[in-house]
Amino acid sequence: MPITREELEAVIRAAIPVTKVNVEDNSGGCGEKYSVLIVSKEFEGKTTLARHRMVNxxxxxxxxxxxxxxQKTLTPEQWEDSQNASNVTS
Structure with a gap:
């Protein structure tokens, strides 16, 4: 049985206190290729590698x-900065 977007999101939410989580199925619906964006205070002070290990x-x-x-893992501050930067360039 293929993994669903909803299943990935539920597992992430259960394991990591998130501010935002976005799971995209990039496989056309067959559940074989996913990308995730996770924003959490738990990532503060951690390297990208440490964050990815948490998620993995x-x-x-x-x-x-x-x-x-x-996966893309950001702190709330990094997320806000990225949103502000994209609004300036839009």
Whole structure:
């Protein structure tokens, strides 16, 4: 049974207190390729590698069942800065 976007989001929310989470199925609906954006205060003071390890640990069962998985992990401050930057360039 393929992994669903909703399943990934539920596991992330259960494992990490998030401000924002966005899960995209980039496989055309077959559940084989996902990208996620996770915004959490838990990422403050952690390197990108440490953040990704947190997410990978939380999703280890699901990641083992999909072909491709990419993640972007930001603190709330980084998320706000990225939103402000995109509004300036728009």
């Amino acid at each position: 640990e939380a999703l280890k069962t699901q990641i083992a069942q999909i072909h491709a998985f990419t």
